[in-house]
Amino acid sequence: MLNWFRRPSAQAPATSERAMAVRAASNGAVSTDGMSSKDVAEMIRGGGGAGGAVTVEKALRVAVAWRCVNLISGTVATMPLGVMLRDGEDRQPASHHPVHKLLARRPNGWQTPSGFRRQLQAHLLLSGNAYCRIVRGYGGKITDLVPISPGNVTVVQRTDMTLAYQITSPAGRRETVSPQQIWHLRGLSLDGVTGISVLHFAAETFGAALASDVAARRAQENGGMPSVSVEVPETFNEVQVQNVVASVRGFVQEPKAGGVLPTFAGAKVNQISMTAADMEFLARTKLTQEQVCMFFGVPPILVGASDKIGFGNAPEHLSSAWVAYGLNDWLVSWEESINRDLIGDDVEHFGRFNRAALVRGDLKARTDALSKMCQFGGISPNEWRAIEDMPPREGGDIFYPPPNMNAVPDNKGAQTEESAA
Numbered sequence: 001m002l003n004w005f006r007r008p009s010a011q012a013p014a015t016s017e018r019a020m021a022v023r024a025a026s027n028g029a030v031s032t033d034g035m036s037s038k039d040v041a042e043m044i045r046g047g048g049g050a051g052g053a054v055t056v057e058k059a060l061r062v063a064v065a066w067r068c069v070n071l072i073s074g075t076v077a078t079m080p081l082g083v084m085l086r087d088g089e090d091r092q093p094a095s096h097h098p099v100h101k102l103l104a105r106r107p108n109g110w111q112t113p114s115g116f117r118r119q120l121q122a123h124l125l126l127s128g129n130a131y132c133r134i135v136r137g138y139g140g141k142i143t144d145l146v147p148i149s150p151g152n153v154t155v156v157q158r159t160d161m162t163l164a165y166q167i168t169s170p171a172g173r174r175e176t177v178s179p180q181q182i183w184h185l186r187g188l189s190l191d192g193v194t195g196i197s198v199l200h201f202a203a204e205t206f207g208a209a210l211a212s213d214v215a216a217r218r219a220q221e222n223g224g225m226p227s228v229s230v231e232v233p234e235t236f237n238e239v240q241v242q243n244v245v246a247s248v249r250g251f252v253q254e255p256k257a258g259g260v261l262p263t264f265a266g267a268k269v270n271q272i273s274m275t276a277a278d279m280e281f282l283a284r285t286k287l288t289q290e291q292v293c294m295f296f297g298v299p300p301i302l303v304g305a306s307d308k309i310g311f312g313n314a315p316e317h318l319s320s321a322w323v324a325y326g327l328n329d330w331l332v333s334w335e336e337s338i339n340r341d342l343i344g345d346d347v348e349h350f351g352r353f354n355r356a357a358l359v360r361g362d363l364k365a366r367t368d369a370l371s372k373m374c375q376f377g378g379i380s381p382n383e384w385r386a387i388e389d390m391p392p393r394e395g396g397d398i399f400y401p402p403p404n405m406n407a408v409p410d411n412k413g414a415q416t417e418e419s420a421a
Helices: 009-025 037-044 063-078 098-104 113-127 203-221 238-253 276-296 315-343 355-359 363-375 381-387
Strands: 081-087 090-093 129-136 142-148 153-157 163-168 174-177 182-186 228-231 268-271 349-353 407-409 415-417
Touching: 063 113, 063 276, 063 315, 081 098, 081 315, 098 142, 098 315, 098 349, 113 129, 113 142, 113 182, 113 315, 129 153, 182 315, 203 276, 315 349, 315 355, 363 381
Parallel strands: none
Antiparallel strands: 081 090, 081 349, 129 142, 129 182, 153 163, 163 174, 228 268, 407 415
């Protein structure tokens, strides 16, 4: 599943040299460009805490990390994305633009648009970079966008500040291509050339989460924490003690509603409460989950890592804040890279996500917003119906004037002054 983080085995001996070169090129700032999960693990070895070295595979075994990656990638994947045409003050979908067809219909011969974007966003979240090979046909028209494993790409900045992309194929063949042949999405970057991996800077947090999972699993394998204790008189022999323990264990492990706990005269069963160490373990696990959410920029309540709901952190409020201060950062990165790498110097066209689609699941919020836009002349009734995938109706192309204006609507959006009489 995560083969896009692996490099061919023939390139393994160059791992240490690559790590040293990346460190030197970034003036001490660590970048994981061109590095596989094994390379990343070697860089952060010793920084993974009690959980050991943190690899991509291990990080995704942390439930909160898996959910954060899926939440962001899934949201980006399901939002409508296409190319818009700017004509003066007018903005219209450019559905016939070749890049629009790639983004909205068929990016390549085997992926759907949502699957394509989900993969690239996962690359971006986990490695800090996402790459696509731009395939051009007759006349330079872009025909396909082919994702490339981040671990198979090394970015080199020449002395003239131009970039070159060294790509290693699964068969081990290397080639160097120009930026005109690569669509490059970057995350947070310290050098402006490549993004940085969250796995490096979150190594301690992921290591603690993995260590907690290991500790919990081992405790479960050993039967978990005892829930009861049994007191027996000193006069009991070994056989009597074993009989009492066996009867209590059978009742605890296989409880029956309304059953009676069998015991012996003089024996006493006590309930064991949670110790301070146990409560500290649970609190530490909760804190680790929240820290993982912070690294990915996702409110804990959205991924089930928190159950504290109040007026200030209600899901609907947090969702709006997350879209504005978390998700929008990724959307802008996509749009700007589309303009730079796919559309180029054509200033009349630009890539755009339809952010209004984020409220499609909230019927009330969507209806209220569209109703106000229609009421104040922002859209016509037929444009409203088109947004809801409904056919137009006769007379629905009019634009209503704002309620506080003395005007008559027409079918061109103009407003005609009425006589006060």
